[in-house]
Amino acid sequence: MSTALTDLRPELHGPQQLDGTVHGKIRRANREGFKINWWMSALLLVASLTILIPLYFTISMALKSPEQAASGTGFAWPADPQWENFSQAFVLTNYPAAFMSTAFITVISVLGALAASSMVAYAIVRNWDKKFFRLSYIYLLSAMFVPFPVVILPLIKQTAMFGLDNPLGVAFIHIVGGISFNSLLFIAFLRSIPIELEEAARLDGASTWQTFRKVIFPLLAPMSATVGIFAFLGSWNDFLLPQMLIADPAMQTLPVVQQLFQGQFNTNYSLAFASYLMALAPTLVVYLFAQRWIMSGVMRGAVK
C-alpha cells in the first residue's frame, strides 16, 4: 500500500530526489499558477505617474529661484536649488506655531475619538436588551445623515459662546462629528468578542470600568488603529473647521495658513511651493514609515 502511494509521488524515491531536478520541476509547475501579469504591472506603473508627477513638480518648484519659477512649465529641475525658500516660508507662515496648533488638534481628536467611541460602543453592545441603549444607537446613527453645512452656522456662534473658538474647540467638534461612524466600527468589532472573557473578569471582582479598561479596550486595539488613522488624517488635513472656528489667526493650522500665498504673496510661487511641501511633509513622512500598518488598519475598517 505504502509503495503504491510513493509511486504516485515521484519526488519521494529514486535518485532524482538527490539532485532535486524533479523538485525543481514541481516548484516551477506550481509557479505557473502565479504568473506575473507583466502587462498589468507596466500599465499600473505608467498610470502611477499621475501621482508622482505632481509630487515631483511640487518639490522642483519649491527649490527654484523666483525668476526660474516664473518661466517655462515648471518641470525643469532647479538650476541652482534655493534651500533658503524653506527657511523663508518657515518664518513667513510661522511654521512652528501652525505645526503645534495642528498637532494639538490632532492629538486631542485622536485620543478623544478612541475614548468616546469605544466607551459608547461598549455600553451599547452590552446593554442591547435595554430600550434606552438601542434608542441611543439609532440616535447616533441618524446623525450620519445630517450634512455638515446644516450645523456649521449655529456651531460657529455656539463655540464662540462657550469660549471654544480655538484649537480645543476644533478638536472637540472633530470628536463629536466622528462618534457616529467610529462607534459603528467599534460596535461591529465588539460583537465578535466573546462575552466569557468579561464574565471571568466580573467573577474576579472587576467593576464595569475596570473590565472595560483592562479587558475590553486592549482587545479593541486593531479597530482602535483603524479609528485612530482616520481621526489622524481627518483632523490633520482639515481645512473647513479651523478656518470657520478659530478666531485667533496666530493659532491657525497648517492647511489654513497656506492661504497667505493666495493673497499678498501670490506671485512668489517658489516660496508658496516650499511652504506647501513643508505642510505636506508630516503626513507623507508618517505614511512612508507606517505604510504597511496604515494600509492594514484602513482595510480592516473597510471589511467591517
Added chain:
Amino acid sequence: MIIPVLILFALFSTVPAIIGGFFSFTNYAGYGDWKMIGFQNFRNIFSDPEILASYLFTFFFAIVATLTVNVVALLLALGLNAKIKFKTGIRGIYFIPMVLSGLIVAYVFNYLFSTTVPTLAETFGFSPLATSILANEHWAWVAIVFVTVWQGAPGATIIYLAGLQSIPADVTEAAALDGAGAWRQIRSISIPLIAGYVVINIILGFKGYLGTYEIIVALTGGGPGTATQSVAMRIFSGFAGGDYSYQMANAIIFFIITLIISLLQLQVLRRREVSL
C-alpha cells in the same frame, strides 16, 4: 458611560441643528436684532436663480465625481489585486494622495492647470488648452472633478480591495476550472460579489462630494463668476455675507434633499446586493 457622550453629542450636533432650524424662520443676519418672518426665507430661496444654479452645479458635480471616482477606484482595485510585479511599491504610490491635505493638493493643481498646462499646450500648438481651464466657466468643473478623483480614488480603492480580498479563492478557482477567462471572472464573479462595497462607496462618496468645499476654494473659489459655486460654499458664506437666516433656510432645504436621496439610494442599492 454613555450619558456624558450623549449629552456632548446632543449639545454639539442636535442643538445647533434645532437652533439653525429655528432661525431659518427669522430675518436674523448673524448679529443684531431679529424677528419672526415665517416662510419668507424659503419662498425667497425658491425664486433665487443663484441658489438654483448652485444646487444644479452641486448635484451635477456630485454625480459625476461619484461615478468617476468609483470607476477609477474599481479599475485600480482590480489592477492592484492582480498578480503584479513590485506590488507593495505600486500600492504604496497609489495611496499617497489619501494622506495629503486636499486644500494644498488643489493649490498645486491650480498652478498646473493655470500655468503649466497652457504653456505646454502652446508649445504643441494645441489651442483649446492654451488658456487656463480654471478660467473657463463651461469647463472649470472638469478640473475640480479631476482633483477630486486624484484625491478621492485611493480611499474608495481600499474599500474595493478589501472587498476583492474577501472573495474566497475557491470561487474564482472553480470559475477558472470551468474555463472562465480573466475578464469573465471579473464580470461574473468579482463585480457581483463586491456589490455591497459598491453600495458603501456610492453612498459615502455621494454624501461627501455634495459637501465638497476646500478643493473648489483652492481651484476656482466658486468662479469664474459663480459657475462652480457649491451649495456648501453658499451656506458657509452666511456669516460673512450677513444673510445668516437665509442661508440657514438654504441648509434646511439641502438637508431634506440629501436625506431623501440617501434613503432612496439605500432602498435601490440594497436590493442589488449579492451575498454568498
